[in-house]
Amino acid sequence: MELMEVIKKRRSVRKYLEKPVPEDIIHNLLEAGRLAPSGGNSQNHFFGVVREECQKGKLGRAAGNQMWIKTAPVIIAYCAYIGYDLAEVPEDDFALIVNKTRFGDDLVQYLNNYQDRKAVNTFWNNSSPLIPGEHIFLAAISYGLNACWIGYLDIKKASKILNLPDDVVCLYLMPLGYAAKEPEKKARKTLEELTFYDQWRGEIDD
Numbered sequence: 001m002e003l004m005e006v007i008k009k010r011r012s013v014r015k016y017l018e019k020p021v022p023e024d025i026i027h028n029l030l031e032a033g034r035l036a037p038s039g040g041n042s043q044n045h046f047f048g049v050v051r052e053e054c055q056k057g058k059l060g061r062a063a064g065n066q067m068w069i070k071t072a073p074v075i076i077a078y079c080a081y082i083g084y085d086l087a088e089v090p091e092d093d094f095a096l097i098v099n100k101t102r103f104g105d106d107l108v109q110y111l112n113n114y115q116d117r118k119a120v121n122t123f124w125n126n127s128s129p130l131i132p133g134e135h136i137f138l139a140a141i142s143y144g145l146n147a148c149w150i151g152y153l154d155i156k157k158a159s160k161i162l163n164l165p166d167d168v169v170c171l172y173l174m175p176l177g178y179a180a181k182e183p184e185k186k187a188r189k190t191l192e193e194l195t196f197y198d199q200w201r202g203e204i205d206d
């Protein structure tokens with residue numbers, strides 16, 4: 001399938017057939033995730049492959065009781081390493097410099113002084129699995145599978161269910177499988193609403 005065809009076909013599916021996903025396809029999906037880019041090539045994401053019924057049920061409860069995720073034969077648990085603490089690195093640390101440039105010294109200072117280090121480092125790493133996950137989502141579509149992002153999740157509970165070490169957290173889930181029915185098409189804003197050229201909806205001042 002052409003990439004644009006895959007992108008246009010992608011939908012969030014919330015009910016799946018009782019049909020297993022072949023191992024070689026799961027392997028290829030994970031490979032698509034592995035090849036994703038990451039800031040500074042940090043690759044601080046992990047992929048949990050969850051197929052056990054009891055685990056799926058527990059994760060559904062941790063996901064605000066979204067129990068439909070149990071209908072998926074596979075749930076990918078998107079995790080991230082959170083052991084890199086900006087409060088403990090030297091002033092010339094590249095990640096520290098980048099984040100101060102992006103968000104301002106004051107916010108970084110505030111977060112570095114915040115007592116709950118696990119919460120702060122979870123927050124910093126929130127986006128880590130998103131690009132790998134979308135690689136996996138689009139690869140799944142190309143194999144005739146479907147999926148759904150799950151961000152409504154109790155991160156602490158999910159991480160405990162998966163028995164993750166203290167410096168790894170589960171940030172998102174993605175049920176994966178064959179759609180039980182054709183998913184509805186959600187509306188999108190127009191390109192005009194979303195796009196600007198050179199400067200926000202105006203002329204460039206000389």
Ligand SMILES: Cc1cc2nc3c(=O)[nH]c(=O)nc-3n(C[C@H](O)[C@H](O)[C@H](O)COP(=O)(O)O)c2cc1C
Nearest residue numbers: 010011012013014066148149150151152153184186
């Ligand atoms: C980061 C992220 C988190 C999401 N979390 C949930 C979720 O917890 N539960 C859910 O049913 N859908 C979730 N979604 C799916 C969105 O509702 C869905 O992508 C959106 O409504 C557009 O529909 P479409 O994916 O079919 O185009 C999430 C999507 C993203 C990108």
